Amino acid sequence: MSSAPRDYYTVLGVSRDVDAAGLKAAYRKLVIQYHPDRNPGDAEAEARFREATEAYTVLSDEERRKRYDRYGHAAFGEPGKSPFEGGDFGSVADMLEGLFGEVFRRRKKHLAKDLTYDLTVSFVEAALGAEKKIRVTRSVPCMSCRGTGAAPGSNPPPCAECKGTGETKLKRGFLSSTRPCVACGGKGVRILEPCPSCSGRGKEKREDELTVRIPPGVQDGAVRTVRGGGEIEPDSKGDLHVTVHIEKHPLFERDGADVRMTLPVSVPMAALGATVEVPTLEGKVQMKIPPGTQSGKVFRLRGRGIPVFGGAAKGDQLVTIQVEIPQGLGRKHRKLLEELEESLPADAHPVRAAYLDTLRKLGL
Numbered sequence: 001m002s003s004a005p006r007d008y009y010t011v012l013g014v015s016r017d018v019d020a021a022g023l024k025a026a027y028r029k030l031v032i033q034y035h036p037d038r039n040p041g042d043a044e045a046e047a048r049f050r051e052a053t054e055a056y057t058v059l060s061d062e063e064r065r066k067r068y069d070r071y072g073h074a075a076f077g078e079p080g081k082s083p084f085e086g087g088d089f090g091s092v093a094d095m096l097e098g099l100f101g102e103v104f105r106r107r108k109k110h111l112a113k114d115l116t117y118d119l120t121v122s123f124v125e126a127a128l129g130a131e132k133k134i135r136v137t138r139s140v141p142c143m144s145c146r147g148t149g150a151a152p153g154s155n156p157p158p159c160a161e162c163k164g165t166g167e168t169k170l171k172r173g174f175l176s177s178t179r180p181c182v183a184c185g186g187k188g189v190r191i192l193e194p195c196p197s198c199s200g201r202g203k204e205k206r207e208d209e210l211t212v213r214i215p216p217g218v219q220d221g222a223v224r225t226v227r228g229g230g231e232i233e234p235d236s237k238g239d240l241h242v243t244v245h246i247e248k249h250p251l252f253e254r255d256g257a258d259v260r261m262t263l264p265v266s267v268p269m270a271a272l273g274a275t276v277e278v279p280t281l282e283g284k285v286q287m288k289i290p291p292g293t294q295s296g297k298v299f300r301l302r303g304r305g306i307p308v309f310g311g312a313a314k315g316d317q318l319v320t321i322q323v324e325i326p327q328g329l330g331r332k333h334r335k336l337l338e339e340l341e342e343s344l345p346a347d348a349h350p351v352r353a354a355y356l357d358t359l360r361k362l363g364l
């Protein structure tokens with residue numbers, strides 16, 4: 001890593017006003033990507049992991065974050081020096097487990113890698129929930145040798161280097177870890193006769209169809225985990241971490257559990273009242289616009305919003321009226337409007353009448 005530390009918000013890829021949940025989600029994504037256990041021997045990944053952990057440690061602490069916002073990296077010592085340089089993170093593994101639960105618990109010796117996937121769902125799917133099928137290409141044990149890498153029927157002797165355990169213990173820096181034995185690639189045996197169908201790798205690529213359950217009301221950027229959806233080793237399965245991206249809707253916008261939309265209506269509709277069809281997440285409904293409805297008025301369609309609490313309740317749909325003033329009028333319509341203006345009594349426009357009255361009182 002270069003000597004000058006990068007901005008913590010940049011490191012985590014978040015905006016400066018990110019809240020605690022957003023911070024955690026961003027950090028989680030980076031941990032999944034760069035955790036040393038998932039990237040054995042990858043110095044770049046480890047550096048990114050350290051950097052993200054440092055950034056998260058500072059920004060997740062209210063006091064530290066305030067100081068950082070004011071003074072930048074200088075808040076923690078000499079400028080340009082990271083607060084954790086050369087130091088110890090303490091128990092990073094414990095912190096991760098506390099934060100994210102079992103996802104980061106140590107697994108068996110042939111740790112199958114997790115995979116990530118970016119899934120885009122429609123606004124309506126995200127609001128109501130959905131089951132999405134996705135196709136994932138992943139590494140699985142070779143069928144012919146069952147992942148051993150040895151030719152079927154051959155009887156490979158144990159690896160002398162690791163005495164058949166398949167792993168080497170390492171303690172480096174702030175994390176101790178076990179690494180697959182280099183001599184045997186973690187297999188624990190010395191393969192003299194490689195499996196012909198996988199050339200001794202013990203693995204093959206396979207495309208699988210997996211189902212991702214999208215819960216109603218899912219947030220943009222949420223990560224859904226498909227257990228066992230990652231790479232497969234003979235004795236373990238990785239998970240698949242699916243980041244959910246929500247498409248914009250041309251009419252709807254989300255506001256917590258409510259759905260907002262703007263409904264353009266004409267001046268006669270607003271003045272005379274009308275019954276209009278309004279689209280909702282689940283089909284059209286009739287909505288009454290009473291006579292004299294003003295622009296900006298919000299109507300609430302109860303229970304037409306996003307399901308919450310596992311479907312026990314639902315948000316509303318909020319419809320904002322936008323009265324559209326006619327444009328590009330020809331002679332005939334100008335005349336009609338002029339006649340209307342002249343014939344309308346003052347109390348047809350009470351707000352304007354009150355305004356004119358105020359002007360008069362102020363002598364303006």
Ligand SMILES: [Zn+2]
Nearest residue numbers: 142145195198
């Ligand atoms: Zn094979």
Ligand SMILES: [Zn+2]
Nearest residue numbers: 159162181184
């Ligand atoms: Zn070995």
